[in-house]
Structures are given as structure tokens and as C-alpha cells.
Amino acid sequence: MTETVFARPTSDRRRWWILVVLALSTLVLIIDNMALTVAVPPLAADLGASAPDIQWVLDSYLLVFAGLLLTSGSLGDRFGRRRVMVIGLTLFGASSLLAAFAADPTQLITARAVMGVGGALIMPSTLSILITVFDDTERPKAMAVWSTAATVGFVGGPVVGGALIAWFWWGAVFLINVPITLIAIVAALVLMPESKGPWRKADPLGAALSSIGMTAVVWTIIELPHDTNVLVPLTIGVTSLGAFVFWELRTPSPMVPLGLFKARNFSGGSLALTLSQVANGGLRIVVTQYLQFVLGYSPTRAGLTFLPMAIGSLTCNWLGATLGQTVSNRSRVAIGLTLYAAAFGWMSTFSPDAGVLTVSAALLVLGCGGGLAVPAAIAALMGTVPPEQAGVGSALNDTVQQLGAALGVAALGSLVSGAFVAAMPDGSPTSIGDAVRVPALVGAAGTAFTDAMSTTFAISAAAVLAAAVLALVVMRDQKTLVAL
Known part of the structure; x- marks a missing residue:
């Protein structure tokens, strides 16, 4: 048996350069999160961060990122995937600069949360641009390059982070993001065509329910190993996501096509x-x-x-x-x-x-x-x-x-x-x-x-x-x- 796959025809000679931009945008997200794992001990000592502070440094990014993913994907289809990705790169680079020179745990946690917003805008845009730029015959090779960037970041992040900390200081694991995001922004504006879906009515209720539900569920998962008293966030998450599915199946302009x-x-x-x-x-x-x-x-x-x-x-x-x-x-x-x-x-x-x-x-x-x-x-x-x-x-x-x-x-x-x-x-x-x-x-x-x-x-x-x-x-x- 077979199932239909949509091919995206392309004649853009710049598509392989565009892929480099997409890979670079993905790479900076993954390297940052993996490098942070080796930066925790020195930054904790330097900032006087407590164990709960460190937990929030790690979790603030993940909670915001997970909560906004579905909404950001919808924004890309509505307002332009390149535009959303560039905004995300700008937020990610600027907040990385703030994180690098944070003077206390609160500043670092805030910067990490804004980085989560930027990451949520970047990640769906990279893959959606890839599948609209490359047709069915070239997409496997493009996907391999994109996946390679993710793998390099996953394995290389701790090594790069360790080297940066040894040569400079813990803030360097954030500071390295700034030139990379600048290069990606300029390359995206110069090389990448804009793409978007047809105009559709906004779905603010769907966006709110998905964000609340995803954030609450991820929070429950994070806290479960440390605190079994997670009934309230779990209830909020399940209820919100259930309401989200109910609404998306009935609204004439759903944010997420559950079909x-x-x-x-x-x-x-x-x-x-x-x-x-x-x-x-x-x-x-x-x-x-x-x-x-x-x-x-x-x-x-x-x-x-x-x-x-x-x-x-x-x-x-x-x-x-x-x-x-x-x-x-x-x-x-x-x-x-x-x-x-x-x-x-x-x-x-x-x-x-x-x-x-x-x-x-x-x-x-x-x-x-x-x-x-x-x-x-x-x-x-x-x-x-x-x-x-x-x-x-x-x-x-x-x-x-x-x-x-x-x-x-x-x-x-x-x-x-x-x-x-x-x-x-x-x-x-x-x-x-x-x-x-x-x-x-x-x-x-x-x-x-x-x-x-x-x-x-x-x-x-x-x-x-x-x-x-x-x-x-x-x-x-x-x-x-x-x-x-």
C-alpha cells in the first residue's frame, strides 16, 4: 500500500546555500543547550546560584520552548517562515549576549527564557523552509545535512563548551551564539525567499490552550522525579490539551490541522x-x-x-x-x-x-x-x-x-x-x-x-x-x- 507525499518543486539555484543557513540555525540551538551542561558548575560558583536557581536556568528555556512550538509554527505559515526565523534568531542572539554577562541568577534565568522564545521561533521554521525549498528527489539529501547539523551539535556541544570554559569563562558558551546568529540572519535575508501559507483567520484560543497545556505537561514531567505532588500542573496540562483538541476539531480556522x-x-x-x-x-x-x-x-x-x-x-x-x-x-x-x-x-x-x-x-x-x-x-x-x-x-x-x-x-x-x-x-x-x-x-x-x-x-x-x-x-x- 502507498500513501501520498507532496513534492515541492523548486528552481531556486540558491537552495543549497539556503540549506547551509538552516543547518547553521539548527546547530546554534543544539550546541548552546549541550554546551550549557558543562558550564553549570563554574556559573553556579561565579553567580552564587543555588540548586533551585540552576534548575530554573535549565528549565526556563525548555518550558518556554515547548510551550510556544505549536504557536510559532502557525505564525510561520501565517506571516512568513523566513520572517519568523529571523525574528527568532534576533531574539536568540540578543538574549545570548545578555546571558553571557548576567550578574546574578535572575538575569540568567530571564535571558534563558527569552532564548526559549527565540528557539521556538527558529526550530519549526528551519524544517518547514527545507521541505518547501527542496523537492521529493533532493529532500533526503537535504534532510541528511540538516540532521547532520543536529548530530554535530548534540555530540560536539559539550566538547566545545569545555574548550570555551577552559580558554575563557562560562559566559563564552552563550557569547559564541552571537556571531553565529548574525551570520545566519544576514544570509537568510540575502539568500532565502519568503514562503507562507494562504491567509487564514487567527486562532488565539488555540494558541493559548496549546501553550498552557504544553508548558504544564512539560513542567509535570520535569518535576516528577523530584516531587510526586504534581497533580495540579498535570490536571491543568491534560485539561488544557484536551480543550485544545476539542476546539481545533470544531473551529473553522484551526491553528493546528489535527487531521x-x-x-x-x-x-x-x-x-x-x-x-x-x-x-x-x-x-x-x-x-x-x-x-x-x-x-x-x-x-x-x-x-x-x-x-x-x-x-x-x-x-x-x-x-x-x-x-x-x-x-x-x-x-x-x-x-x-x-x-x-x-x-x-x-x-x-x-x-x-x-x-x-x-x-x-x-x-x-x-x-x-x-x-x-x-x-x-x-x-x-x-x-x-x-x-x-x-x-x-x-x-x-x-x-x-x-x-x-x-x-x-x-x-x-x-x-x-x-x-x-x-x-x-x-x-x-x-x-x-x-x-x-x-x-x-x-x-x-x-x-x-x-x-x-x-x-x-x-x-x-x-x-x-x-x-x-x-x-x-x-x-x-x-x-x-x-x-x-
Whole structure:
């Protein structure tokens, strides 16, 4: 069986330069968030930030970003995707400058929240512009470049952040964003044509309900590992999102075309991405703790250990783009997710004294799986989105991935933490970082954390394997229609 995919014809000779701008815009978002993870200790010491302050530095961005994604995608379709992206880049660059020279935690938290607004305007615009500029034959290669930028940011962010902090100070992880956003803004204005959907009546109620609902749900997920008393935000989130769906299905001018989920490739691709992101969400935080606190790696060595994952992802990104005309998105998603599940299964067998080759090989397989599956899933679901709805379609894709990643961090983090505490002697520290500072607990802490990680990764393997089966059952091979 087949399912229609819309092709976007193009004759713009600048499209590959446009892709560079889109990749650069994506790269700056991901590098910033990943580099911040290594900047937390020095900025906390310099600003006198408490643990709650640091939590808000991290979460203020995520809450605003997640809450505004759907609205920003709709704004791009309505007012122009290039315009919205340029506004987002301007906000992101300006607030990065403020963050770099913040004098206290409140200033930094405020700057991070504004960066979240900028990020929410940028991310859906990059993908929606990509699928309107490139036709069906060139889109797999363009998607590979775009995904490569995301992978480079994911793996390279902590390395770049560590180098900037070593050479300069913690504010440099924000300051580096300013020249990058300036270059992207100028290039976008010079090279990129404007694109938008047909005029539609605004949907302020839908925008408000989606923002309140997404923010409350993400807040619940963030707080769940630390505070089980989340009934109020959970109720607000579920109620708001339920009201949003009810309203969008009945209003004559919906902000989000929920009918997209009737397309099996859109719903199947979204489900596959969500389940894989749930598994992937806790990956870095769990593996990073394993490398540093169990195997004794330095932060720099731990960051470099992820390089095989990047190599595998980049290689299979391009392999997938090459196979795009002969192997369907559905098949590439299923094969990639199967490799992904195999890697998680392999990591569930790690011991407290695993060698670097074993860890690197497992991460290489993981990268290969993600490099095949994620771009194919995104291409499949975005291929079913009509050009006039590219912005909000891209925002839906970003939203399901954000929810999956946030849920993964909360759920898998809680599983590891709970299993670790249960395996340790009574009265022991509740975190692996604190436990390994007690000489008498080093061995027990390493074993307990590794066992907890193994259980968590076995669950992750099962979740991703289920996603692979769902991809085969739900998704369909595509046929192309040219959208006039």
C-alpha cells in the first residue's frame, strides 16, 4: 500500500546555500543547550546560584520552548517562515549576549527564557523552509545535512563548551551564539525567499490552550522525579490539551490541522519518533554518569567517548539519503530502530569495568540506528504535510520529539535513581556522584548504578523495538504528487 507525499518543486539555484543557513540555525540551538551542561558548575560558583536557581536556568528555556512550538509554527505559515526565523534568531542572539554577562541568577534565568522564545521561533521554521525549498528527489539529501547539523551539535556541544570554559569563562558558551546568529540572519535575508501559507483567520484560543497545556505537561514531567505532588500542573496540562483538541476539531480556522494524524505516515512517524526519543532522552545523562562516576573518565574523555555515536549517525545519515530513492522511509525507520534497540540491549550488558572499545562500539551502533531512523521518520511525516501547512507540521514534529525526550529524561532518570537507591545500604547518598566520594561505597555504588542502568536500557531496548514493529505496521510506502 502507498500513501501520498507532496513534492515541492523548486528552481531556486540558491537552495543549497539556503540549506547551509538552516543547518547553521539548527546547530546554534543544539550546541548552546549541550554546551550549557558543562558550564553549570563554574556559573553556579561565579553567580552564587543555588540548586533551585540552576534548575530554573535549565528549565526556563525548555518550558518556554515547548510551550510556544505549536504557536510559532502557525505564525510561520501565517506571516512568513523566513520572517519568523529571523525574528527568532534576533531574539536568540540578543538574549545570548545578555546571558553571557548576567550578574546574578535572575538575569540568567530571564535571558534563558527569552532564548526559549527565540528557539521556538527558529526550530519549526528551519524544517518547514527545507521541505518547501527542496523537492521529493533532493529532500533526503537535504534532510541528511540538516540532521547532520543536529548530530554535530548534540555530540560536539559539550566538547566545545569545555574548550570555551577552559580558554575563557562560562559566559563564552552563550557569547559564541552571537556571531553565529548574525551570520545566519544576514544570509537568510540575502539568500532565502519568503514562503507562507494562504491567509487564514487567527486562532488565539488555540494558541493559548496549546501553550498552557504544553508548558504544564512539560513542567509535570520535569518535576516528577523530584516531587510526586504534581497533580495540579498535570490536571491543568491534560485539561488544557484536551480543550485544545476539542476546539481545533470544531473551529473553522484551526491553528493546528489535527487531521494530519489521519495520514498513517504522519501518525506512524510521530509515534516512532516519540518512542525513540523516550529511550534516547535519558541516554546522555545516564551514560555520562556511568562514564565519569563508574569508569572514572574525566568530563573531556566522557564527551569524546560519544564521538563514535556521531560518526555512526553521520555515516548512516548519508547512507539513508543515498538509499532514499530505492529503500522506502518505512523500511529505513524499521531497520534503524532495530539497530537502535540492539544498541540499547548491548548497553544493558555493560559491567562496572567495561572497556572503552565496548562502550564506543555500542554507541557506534546506536548512532547508526538513529542516523537511519530519525531522518527517514521526519521525511515520512513531513512528506504528508501540504506546503501551506509546513510550519505547523514542522512544529508538531518538534513537539512530539520534545515531549518524548522530556518524558525519557524524567522516566528513565527516575528508574535509574530508584533502582540505585534501593540497591545501596541504608543511609547512603542518593546520587552516584555523592556516593563515589565516600571511599567505602565506591565499589557498591558502581555496581548498583550499573545494575540500575542495565535495567533501564533493557526497558529502552523493548520500547524502541516496539517502535520498529509499529513503524512496519502503521507506516506505508509513499507515492509522490507534485503540489502546484
